[in-house]
Amino acid sequence: MYQKLRNVHLSAALFCLAFLLMYGVSAVQMAHRRWWPVRERVTEWSVRLPAGIIDARVAARALAIRGELAAIRISPGALRFRQVRPGTVHQVEYSAATGEAKVRATDAGFAGMLNALHQVQGMWHGYPLLNVWSAVLGIVSLGLLVMGGTGLYLWFRNHSERWIGVVLLGAGGGLALILIVWMRT
Amino acid sequence: MTRDLIQKLHTYAGLVTFVNLLVFGLVGLTATLGSRPHDPAPEVRSEAFVVQPNLTDRQVAERVCGLLGLSLATPIQSAVIQHDAANNLLLDFYHANGRHRVTVLETEGRLRVEVIRNSLWSYLGTLHATTAAFHSGDWRMQLWADYNEFAMWCFLAMLASGVALWLMSRPEYRWAQWSLALGCALFAALWYWTR
Numbered sequence: 001m002y003q004k005l006r007n008v009h010l011s012a013a014l015f016c017l018a019f020l021l022m023y024g025v026s027a028v029q030m031a032h033r034r035w036w037p038v039r040e041r042v043t044e045w046s047v048r049l050p051a052g053i054i055d056a057r058v059a060a061r062a063l064a065i066r067g068e069l070a071a072i073r074i075s076p077g078a079l080r081f082r083q084v085r086p087g088t089v090h091q092v093e094y095s096a097a098t099g100e101a102k103v104r105a106t107d108a109g110f111a112g113m114l115n116a117l118h119q120v121q122g123m124w125h126g127y128p129l130l131n132v133w134s135a136v137l138g139i140v141s142l143g144l145l146v147m148g149g150t151g152l153y154l155w156f157r158n159h160s161e162r163w164i165g166v167v168l169l170g171a172g173g174g175l176a177l178i179l180i181v182w183m184r185t
Numbered sequence: 186m187t188r189d190l191i192q193k194l195h196t197y198a199g200l201v202t203f204v205n206l207l208v209f210g211l212v213g214l215t216a217t218l219g220s221r222p223h224d225p226a227p228e229v230r231s232e233a234f235v236v237q238p239n240l241t242d243r244q245v246a247e248r249v250c251g252l253l254g255l256s257l258a259t260p261i262q263s264a265v266i267q268h269d270a271a272n273n274l275l276l277d278f279y280h281a282n283g284r285h286r287v288t289v290l291e292t293e294g295r296l297r298v299e300v301i302r303n304s305l306w307s308y309l310g311t312l313h314a315t316t317a318a319f320h321s322g323d324w325r326m327q328l329w330a331d332y333n334e335f336a337m338w339c340f341l342a343m344l345a346s347g348v349a350l351w352l353m354s355r356p357e358y359r360w361a362q363w364s365l366a367l368g369c370a371l372f373a374a375l376w377y378w379t380r
Contacts, residue, residue, distance in 0.1 A: 007360060013347050014365040018372035023209075024341045031316040031337065086379055113380070121216035129379055134217045136375065141213025148206050151199050161193070165200050172201035172332075179329045180204070183257060183281060184308060 002157050009150040016143040019136070026114035038112040044104045051099035056081040063101060065090045068127035085127065086120065087113030188353045195346040198339040205313075205336030212313045215306040227286070227299035234296045236289065242266050246276050249287055249296065257281050259322025281311045281326065 013020075029036045053059045056072045056079050067083035067090065074080075077097050083090040091104040108116065120133045155165050199206065234252065236245055246261050257280035258265070267275040274289040281303070288297040303311070317334035321327045351361060 007358075010351060010355070010358070011360050011364040013344075014351065014361050015368035017344065017348070017365060018369050020340075020344055022372070023213075024337070024344060027316075027337050028341070030314075031318050031334065088380075113376075117379075122219060122221060123217065124221050129375075133375060133379070136371065138214055138217025141210050141217065144206065144210035144213065148199070148203065148210060151196075152203070155196050155200060158196075161196055165196065168197055168200040169203055173204045176202075176204035176208075176329075176332060179325055179332075180208075180309075180312065183312075183323075183325050183329070184305075 002154070005150045005153050009147055009154060012143045012146050012150070016140045016147075019140040020144070022114055022117055023140075026111075026118040029111050029115055030118070036111055038108050038115060040112065041107045041109065042104060043107075044102065047101045047103060049094065049099045049101050052096050053079065053094065053099075054096065059092065059094050059101065063090075063092065063103070065092075065103070066127070066129075068125055068130055085129070086116035086133070188350065191346050191349050191353070195343055195350060198343050198346070202336035202339045205333055206340065208309050208313050209336075209340070212306070212310045216310070219306065224301055227284075227301045229297065229299050232296040232298055233294060234289065235294050236291045242274055245274060245289060249276055249289065250278065252296075253278075253285060253287070253298065255280060255285060256323040257321070257326055258285070260320070281308055281315075283307075 029038075047063060049059060049062045053062070054074070056069060056074070059079055060069050060081065060083060063083070065083040067085035067088070070082045070084050072079070072081045077095065079092075079094040079096070081092055083092070087108045089106045089108075091106070092101055094101045117133065117137075120130060120137060123131045123134050125131050125134070155161060158165075232252065234249065237248075240248075243261065243266060246266050250256075250258060250261060255278050258278040261278075265277055265279075267277060269275045269288060273291070276285075276287040276289070278285040278287065283303040284299075284301040286299040286301075290297060312329060312333070315326065315330045315333055316337060317331050319326075319330045321330060351358075355361065
């Protein structure tokens with residue numbers, strides 16, 4: 001049993017390693033933005049689409065920019081929307097009269113993409129790749145819980161570390177639990 | 186000796202921050218499984234409140250905050266202090282447990298309080314993202330923020346020490362090698378398709 005759970009702990013951790021590194025590094029970036037600021041690169045261009053489009057989905061498909069359609073604003077003769085994917089946002093302003101679409105792409109770079117991936121959630125996205133990311137990150141989160149559970153077992157089976165472990169678990173875990181419950185009530 | 190030391194550090198870091206790691210995992214899981222974010226309908230109630238003369242909006246906000254026990258919403262940011270269309274003082278307190286939108290009805294001597302309470306998972310989500318960069322007026326939240334910052338660094342230390350322990354003890358273990366290769370390949374593929 002000990003060896004099996006040790007193997008599970010190791011294999012789960014290594015499978016999830018790249019994703020957990022993403023979470024950990026992006027957490028540091030978000031907690032200390034001055035150490036590692038997100039540097040955005042902006043590019044702009046114009047595209048001629050057919051005139052008279054009144055549906056943002058049609059305009060988005062015509063532009064063939066990958067991402068989730070968001071922030072749609074419709075006004076007489078104009079459409080504004082965004083195509084969003086982790087690390088990159090395309091802001092589009094379309095004129096129905098002329099068919100001109102002005103595209104402004106903001107690339108948040110490596111740090112920005114890590115940041116965005118950390119915040120991916122839900123399986124309800126129109127952009128399938130976001131749902132895939134979310135599903136994989138859900139599995140990684142489950143992996144983290146499995147690592148925690150197996151890690152606890154592995155520690156407990158190590159008699160020499162048992163008492164100091166109890167003190168650390170009691171002190172740290174106890175403090176955290178008390179704060180969580182106290183602030184909730 | 187080095188391996189034993191790294192093993193101790195790995196184990197101790199995990200134990201002392203066990204609850205934080207549990208929170209990280211649960212928040213990640215519920216983020217995947219949760220439905221599209223939406224604001225639930227607020228609960229609305231009234232509270233008697235008399236505005237003392239010659240108080241500034243900020244002073245009123247502080248008194249309201251104290252009356253409602255919203256220490257988790259302190260320090261009060263400038264953005265909290267607003268006015269509605271009828272020029273009543275409107276206080277929009279955000280905190281880990283949700284939101285209190287308070288309209289000060291000065292002429293009626295009462296507060297109109299709209300309460301939106303976060304689910305437990307949203308609450309844990311807020312806590313998991315709270316680190317030492319956050320400065321709270323509530324000592325409990327500040328203590329949590331500092332401890333969570335410590336947990337974040339322990340998490341990274343555990344990743345590094347875990348890899349070191351594997352390489353020092355069983356680098357030839359096939360399941361481990363395949364797990365690492367598969368995980369990295371999956372990450373690389375998803376990254377490439379997203380970029």
